[in-house]
Amino acid sequence: MKLKLTFSLIFIYTHIVLSQNFENPITYECKNDLRFLKSSSSNTITHDFDILYYEIIVNWYNVLKSSDRIYPGKVRVVARVDTLISTNQFYLNSYLTIDSVKKSNNQLNFTNSNGVLTINLDRTYSQNEIIDLEIYFRRTRTDNRGFYYYPKSSQTLENLAYTMTEPSDARYWFPCYDDPSNKADSMRLIIFVPKDFVATGNGLLERKYTIGDTTIFVWFERHPITTYLIAITASKYSMFVQNYTSKYPPFETIEIQNYQWQADSLRSVYVMRNTGLMMECFEIYYGKYPFDKYGHSAVSPFIYGGMEHQTISTIHRNWLTSDGQYGIAHELAHQWWGDLVTCETWKDIWLNEGFATFSEDLYKEFTQGKSAYFSSMNARANYYYNYNPGYAIYNPPQLFNGAISYYKGALVLNMLRYVLGDSLFFQTLMNYRNQFSYSTATTEDFKNIVSQTAGEDFSYFFNQWVYQPDHPVYIYNWKVTQNQNKYNLTFYLKQTQTHYSVYKMPVELKIQFPSSDTTVRVWNNQREQSFTFEFNDTINSVIFDPQNYILKQASRDISLDVFQDNIPQKFELLQNYPNPFNSQTTIRFSLPGKDFVSIKLFDLNGNEIKTLVNGELNSGNYSITLDASQLSSGVYFYTMKTNSFKSTKKLVLIK
Numbered sequence: 082m083k084l085k086l087t088f089s090l091i092f093i094y095t096h097i098v099l100s101q102n103f104e105n106p107i108t109y110e111c112k113n114d115l116r117f118l119k120s121s122s123s124n125t126i127t128h129d130f131d132i133l134y135y136e137i138i139v140n141w142y143n144v145l146k147s148s149d150r151i152y153p154g155k156v157r158v159v160a161r162v163d164t165l166i167s168t169n170q171f172y173l174n175s176y177l178t179i180d181s182v183k184k185s186n187n188q189l190n191f192t193n194s195n196g197v198l199t200i201n202l203d204r205t206y207s208q209n210e211i212i213d214l215e216i217y218f219r220r221t222r223t224d225n226r227g228f229y230y231y232p233k234s235s236q237t238l239e240n241l242a243y244t245m246t247e248p249s250d251a252r253y254w255f256p257c258y259d260d261p262s263n264k265a266d267s268m269r270l271i272i273f274v275p276k277d278f279v280a281t282g283n284g285l286l287e288r289k290y291t292i293g294d295t296t297i298f299v300w301f302e303r304h305p306i307t308t309y310l311i312a313i314t315a316s317k318y319s320m321f322v323q324n325y326t327s328k329y330p331p332f333e334t335i336e337i338q339n340y341q342w343q344a345d346s347l348r349s350v351y352v353m354r355n356t357g358l359m360m361e362c363f364e365i366y367y368g369k370y371p372f373d374k375y376g377h378s379a380v381s382p383f384i385y386g387g388m389e390h391q392t393i394s395t396i397h398r399n400w401l402t403s404d405g406q407y408g409i410a411h412e413l414a415h416q417w418w419g420d421l422v423t424c425e426t427w428k429d430i431w432l433n434e435g436f437a438t439f440s441e442d443l444y445k446e447f448t449q450g451k452s453a454y455f456s457s458m459n460a461r462a463n464y465y466y467n468y469n470p471g472y473a474i475y476n477p478p479q480l481f482n483g484a485i486s487y488y489k490g491a492l493v494l495n496m497l498r499y500v501l502g503d504s505l506f507f508q509t510l511m512n513y514r515n516q517f518s519y520s521t522a523t524t525e526d527f528k529n530i531v532s533q534t535a536g537e538d539f540s541y542f543f544n545q546w547v548y549q550p551d552h553p554v555y556i557y558n559w560k561v562t563q564n565q566n567k568y569n570l571t572f573y574l575k576q577t578q579t580h581y582s583v584y585k586m587p588v589e590l591k592i593q594f595p596s597s598d599t600t601v602r603v604w605n606n607q608r609e610q611s612f613t614f615e616f617n618d619t620i621n622s623v624i625f626d627p628q629n630y631i632l633k634q635a636s637r638d639i640s641l642d643v644f645q646d647n648i649p650q651k652f653e654l655l656q657n658y659p660n661p662f663n664s665q666t667t668i669r670f671s672l673p674g675k676d677f678v679s680i681k682l683f684d685l686n687g688n689e690i691k692t693l694v695n696g697e698l699n700s701g702n703y704s705i706t707l708d709a710s711q712l713s714s715g716v717y718f719y720t721m722k723t724n725s726f727k728s729t730k731k732l733v734l735i736k
């Protein structure tokens with residue numbers, strides 16, 4: 082009898098809550114997701130509005146109490162009309178049973194078929210008008226899609242209900258405009274659960290109250306959020322809090338809330354021991370943690386290892402039993418790359434997954450040093466060579482392919498870091514963050530940020546590594562010729578891949594002398610190219626790309642004629658590379674015939690600073706390294722003179 086009474090009370094209360102308009106504040110940030118207009122989406126529905134707010138109410142009481150998978154809900158959708166044309170139809174994605182749609186308490190007509198909810202508005206709406214709708218729905222499906230329910234079992238320690246929707250399953254648990262490009266400016270979750278259960282959600286817990294046998298959790302995310310990052314997890318959880326103090330003013334304390342089953346509590350305290358350190362690492366490299374709280378909800382079973390729901394990652398329980406440190410770092414890094422800056426379309430998924438995977442290794446570098454970073458990158462490269470499916474990281478046919486979206490994505494960032502140098506690379510990431518915070522970005526957006534930050538067009542880099550599949554295939558050979566006390570090294574490099582004409586990359590060569598070594602960097606921008614260097618010592622060996630920065634296949638072919646590179650047609654002095662530079666740069670020049678050559682460095686006032694070359698040389702393409710470690714920052718000039726040729730170029734030293 083008591084039970085029955087409770088149920089009917091709940092029913093009445095649910096009904097009241099679902100019927101009333103929640104008088105909760107809505108924050109509209111001064112942001113307009115106009116950018117989504119240019120996105121191409123897998124949806125067929127048209128999008129002529131910008132979502133401002135979702136308020137999602139779900140009653141999971143019966144789900145968790147009696148394993149009844151069918152639940153009622155209500156969603157309030159507030160949107161602004163975006164297009165110039167007026168609209169009288171409003172479209173959402175929904176695989177739910179829709180009971181009614183109301184606007185200002187008036188019923189609206191609607192149809193709901195093939196996953197599309199079409200609402201006939203009461204009148205025509207023009208640009209910038211606000212549409213505020215309430216949709217009463219029930220999830221009448223009993224499958225695990227978008228929404229998952231598992232009753233208590235050996236692997237599920239308590240009845241467990243949660244949502245998991247990336248990329249496009251949010252429409253299976255609440256009606257929404259389900260596209261990553263259209264973030265709601267804010268979002269509220271109101272979840273009904275039996276009173277001994279806990280419901281986790283995005284943002285901050287605004288209210289929690291119990292009526293009879295039901296507890297209601299109200300979570301509010303005041304930051305923009307896209308549908309696939311909205312999540313609820315509910316079970317009989319224990320929770321412990323860690324506090325992290327931000328490294329940035331006003332040095333706020335950010336709560337890290339960890340939810341797990343009671344039996345896993347101690348283990349969770351141990352496994353989460355480094356979350357603060359990870360926060361510190363990513364705040365140093367990527368800037369301030371962008372949300373109000375962070376946390377983990379542990380579940381089992383789970384189709385993924387972890388999922389970066391905004392402010393509250395869902396993790397597989399086996400990360401607690403196995404100590405999944407790098408998974409935890411990966412999901413945390415997604416709060417910057419994925420949640421703060423979200424891939425605008427699923428074609429750009431590497432902007433989420435490549436960045437988060439790169440971040441795992443960055444955290445490794447932060448805690449264990451650079452060699453740990455390199456060995457992890459090498460392991461990823463080997464995995465990629467073994468499992469490369471042969472498509473590009475942009476617009477991959479399989480979104481979550483480990484070798485492509487995750488590993489090659491991370492390796493491309495590693496190569497970008499190599500080409501730009503640390504200072505420009507991390508500045509690029511900060512600029513990318515600053516421009517696309519709480520919004521979405523495409524691969525082209527990221528490319529443009531790289532080009533702007535570097536002051537150089539990086540289209541070549543993105544074309545060869547992001548928009549094209551696979552990687553270069555190099556063959557090389559080298560030879561040393563002695564000229565009195567000097568040793569001339571000629572390094573010949575040839576690209577033989579058939580899918581792409583020329584990969585342009587700086588290439589490092591490590592030259593080993595009997596008792597020392599030196600590493601030079603040359604700019605390889607031709608399919609066949611040779612580089613000549615002059616040394617005072619005998620050369621034992623040359624290692625091509627010693628740090629394995631470049632994703633490639635490479636082998637030495639000792640039968641290759643190193644002198645087959647064409648004899649230059651003309652005198653030429655090339656721009657040094659890199660430029661600007663810090664301490665070391667390479668200067669290339671060409672001689673069509675044997676000649677006396679001098680190359681000297683001058684300061685702005687014309688004072689001679691250094692002699693780089695002074696003597697007779699044979700025809701060929703030469704590279705010399707300028708070591709400016711003893712010079713101060715500034716602009717310098719280098720001049721090449723022969724009997725019949727003179728050329729001057731400017732270089733910039735930045736220390």
Ligand SMILES: [Zn+2]
Binds near residue numbers: 389411415
């Ligand atoms: Zn990820």
